[in-house]
Amino acid sequence: MESELGKKIIYQIYPRSFYDSDHDGIGDLRGIIAKVPYLKKLHIDMIWFNPFFVSPQKDNGYDIADYYQIDSRFGTMADFEELVAELHKNKIDVMLDMVFNHCSTRHPWFQKALAGDKYYQRFFYLRSAKPDGSLPTNWQSKFGGPAWSRFGHTDKYYLHLYAPAQADLDWHNPAVRQEAAKIVNFWRKKGVKGFRFDVFNVTGKAEQLVDSTDRNTEKQLYTDTPVVHRYLRELNHNSFGQDPTIVTVGEMSSTTVENSIKYTQPKNHELSMIFTFHHLKVDYRQGNKWDSVPFDFLQLKKLLFEWQTALDQAQGWNALFWNNHDQPRALNRFGDPIHYREKSAEVLATAIQLLRGTPFIYQGEEIGMTDPNYQQITDYEDIETINAYHELLAAGRTPTQAFNAVKQKSRDNSRTPMQWTDDKFAGFSTVKPWLLPTNQATINVADELKNGEIFTYYQRLFKLRKTEKLVYQGHIKPLWQDHPQVMGYLRYLDQQQLLVITNFYGQATTINLPAAFAAAKSQILLSNYQRQQLPTNKLTLAPFEALVLKLNSSSFF
Ligand code: NOJ
Ligand code: MG
Secondary structure, eight states: OHHHHHTOOEEEEOGGGTOOSSSSSSOOHHHHHHTHHHHHHTTOSEEEEOOOEEOOOTTTTSSOSEEEEEOTTTOOHHHHHHHHHHHHHTTOEEEEEEOOSEEETTSHHHHHHHTTOHHHHTTBOEEEOOTTSOOSSOOBOTTSSBSEEEOTTSSEEEEOSSOTTEEEBOTTSHHHHHHHHHHHHHHHHTTOOEEEETTGGGSOOOSSOOOOSSHHHHGGGTSSOHHHHHHHHHHHHHTGGGSTTOEEEEEOTTOOHHHHHHHHOGGGOSOSEEEOOGGGGTTEETTEEEEEOOOOHHHHHHHHHHHHHHHHHTTOOBEEOSOOTTSOOHHHHHSOTTTOHHHHHHHHHHHHHTSSSEEEEETTGGGTOOOOOOOSGGGOOOHHHHHHHHHHHHTTOOHHHHHHHHHHHOTHHHHSOOOOSSSTTTTTOSSOOSSOOSOTTTSOHHHHHHHOSHHHHHHHHHHHHHHOHHHHHOEEEEEOTTOSSEEEEEEEETTEEEEEEEEOSSSOEEEEOOGGGSTTTEEEEEETTOOOOOOSSEEEEOTTOEEEEEEOGGGGO
C-alpha cells in the first residue's frame, strides 16, 4: 500500500476559480469537465476538490448546509456524475472535502436545534454563560473574535472555532458520527475514491470545556485529543476503511510528530496520510501570521526533515505540499518570482515532491502562478482576510500597515482565477470574475505550454515519482542540514541511492558532492539547467539549481 500511495500525484482544484463555463464569474463543474484534456496532460492520479456542496458561502463552501447536494452555483448532481465519469475515462480519481468539524448554521440540524428540537441540540456544543454572565469559555475563534455566539433567542451559546456561521458539531454524540459515516458512504457510491477531512484533529474537544490560561496554548484544549483517534478509527471502520483502495488525508492543524505517526500508521486504521503546516509558518514572526518576516530556511528544513525521518522510521506517511487554497503562493514566499520565476518554481517542486510521501499540487502551481498585486482591501473577499484587517486597525496599525500585512498572507492570494490566457479575465470567464487576476499578461497556461519550462518540468518530476522505486518507496536521510542555501537529501532502499540537491537562493554556491556520487559513479536523472556533467568533488550550483542524481548500480561492485 505504501508503494501505491507513493506513486500517486494529487492535484487540487478550487472549483470557484478553475474555469467558469456559464458566465457568472464563478468557476463550476462543467468548467472543470471542459478542462479535463488539460488535466490529462499532467498525468495526475486524483483530484481533490474543495467543497461544492450546498452552502451560503460564508467561508467559500466550508460552511455546508447540505452534504448530499451540489450547490447550484457550481452545477447539478448530473454535472458531478458526468465529471466523475469523464475523469475516470482518463484514469483520474476524485477526492472530496469532508467538513465535519462544523456545519453551516443554515443546515437543517442547526435550524431544528434552534427551533427547540432536543435531538438536534445535542449535535452542537451549547453551553450557558458563566455565573458572572461571561461567555462559556474565553476561547478565540480562528477567524477572530470570541468562539461563542448566542444560540438564537435562548440564554445559551454555541461554539464555533471558525466563523459564527460555522457551528461546531459535537463528535461526542454518536448520532453525529453516524451522520458523518453516512455522508462518506453516499459519496463512495458515486465513485469517489478519496476523502480529505477538514481540520479533523480539532473535532474531539475535551469532555469539559474550560478556560485557557494563555492564548498560545489554548489550542491544546481541543487539538489532537485521544478521542480524535478513537472517532477516526470508528469512521474508518464504518465507511472508507471498507475499501482498501480509498485514499484519505486529514488536515491536522498544529499537530505533533507523535500524533502524525498515530494518524497514519497503517496498523492503526485511521488515515492514509496527513497535512501538517509547521513548515508553512517559517515566515511568521513569533507565530503571528500577520507579521511577516523573510523565511527561516534552516527552520524550514529542520521541520520538514523532522516529520520526514520520524514518519519514515514509524511507517507513517506524509502529504507533501507547498500550496493550497489557504496559503499565499509558495513561489512568493520561498522563491524569487521576479528574477527567477521559472528556476525557483522548479527548485520548490523538486525539493518537496521527491520527499517521502504523496505530493499534492495546487492549481496554477504547474505554470508558476504568483500572488495577485491588489491595491486595496476591497479587492479581497476572504472572511479571514477582512476580519484580520479590521483587527489590525483596531490594534492600532495604520491602514497601510494593516493592508500590507494582509496582502502578504491573505488566503485570496491562491484563490485568484486560474490563468488560462492573457485575456482581460485570464480566459477564466467572459465576465468579471469573483476575484480579479492581475498578472495574466505574463503568466498563463497558453503561454506556458508554448514557451515555458515549468509545466514540462512538473511532468518530468511526476514521471520520476511513478517510475523510480527510490522515490515512491525509499527511505530518507537529510544532508547539508546547516547549509544556508542548500536543501538536499538521500532517498535509499536496499543498495540503491538517489540524491536530491536544490539551491534555494539566487546566488551560486559550492558544496562537496558526496564521493559516492562523483562523476562517472552516478547519473543525472533530472536537472533544471540541462546539466550534463558532474565534477569529482566540488559542485557549484547555479542560482536556484535543482539536480537529481542516482548511483550507477555498477558503483556497488
Ligand atoms: C480549513 C480549510 O482549508 C479552510 O479553507 C477553512 O476555512 C477552515 N478549514 C474551516 O473549515
Ligand atoms: Mg460559473
